[in-house]
Amino acid sequence: MKPEPTGTMKPTRIWDLLFLAALAVAATWILVRVFYGSFPPIPVYAGASLYPVAVIEVILAFMVRSRVSNHQVGDGPRQLHPITAARVAALAKASALVGAATAGVWGGFLLYLLPQRSVLRAAVSDTPGAWVGLVAALALVGAALWLEHCCRTPDDPSDEPAH
Template sequence: MKPTRIPDLVVLLVFATAATWLLVRVFYGQLPPIPVYAGASLYPVAVVEVIAAFIIRSRVNNHEIGDGLRQLHPITAARAVALAKASALVGAASAGVWLGFLLYVFPQRDTLSAAVADSTGAIVGLAAGVVLVVAALWLEHCCKAPEDPPDEPAH
């Protein structure tokens, strides 16, 4: 499986930003208020992924890979990579949605009182999306198999 490509995440972020900005521009008056915790649901996922990354990294570095009791099963590592790849996409899309929302709302803060209240929730959501992408990329990195040492020539 190939590693997640940053340009792919950037394209998704830009697309989500543009689409959200257009939708918010048209429908902002019909949207409910954005609570501060609206985008915060991604933070616990990021925390779990960071914890998993450190556990997996430790097991990989200590060559504790296998099907033993205290070993990292290869299928578990593969599942962690799949989770990381999916989370990176979700984080990039979510960050794009909140960024698109902010790009419309932030300039409106002087004229719309709702924009002031909505900005805080959008900033929390944007940060959560970015944090999830970083955690997912870290988890994916920690799941890499260690490099094999070069074979020494026979003397």
């Protein structure tokens, strides 16, 4: 196994995202189970704020992918500056983590709400908002992973399978 060059960023690992989401599910389920009666109602649009972020990241991904595939990375005019590419990659990694944690939170809510729908009227009205939030968080994770993938150079060694 070769050491990684200084300054390179490792790709986001799916297992890290799954672990973070599972941790958030467990913590949220416990907290919701204890404090659900004191929570305000969950509006349908509560988790929708992540949709615009996901859309922006998808648009950025296509722009970055186009520049990288056309070898327009550099500090010249109409080129993607390498520092900008690094910042976009860092944004993608952070967004994937935020999306995974948020998906876990909404998943924890749903884990509590779904069995309670036959008992609590509030659980019935809170469920659609939790679904909207979960889907938005998963959309953000997908967009972030796509953006991170688009930030890789065509000859990036992380694209090759390990031997």
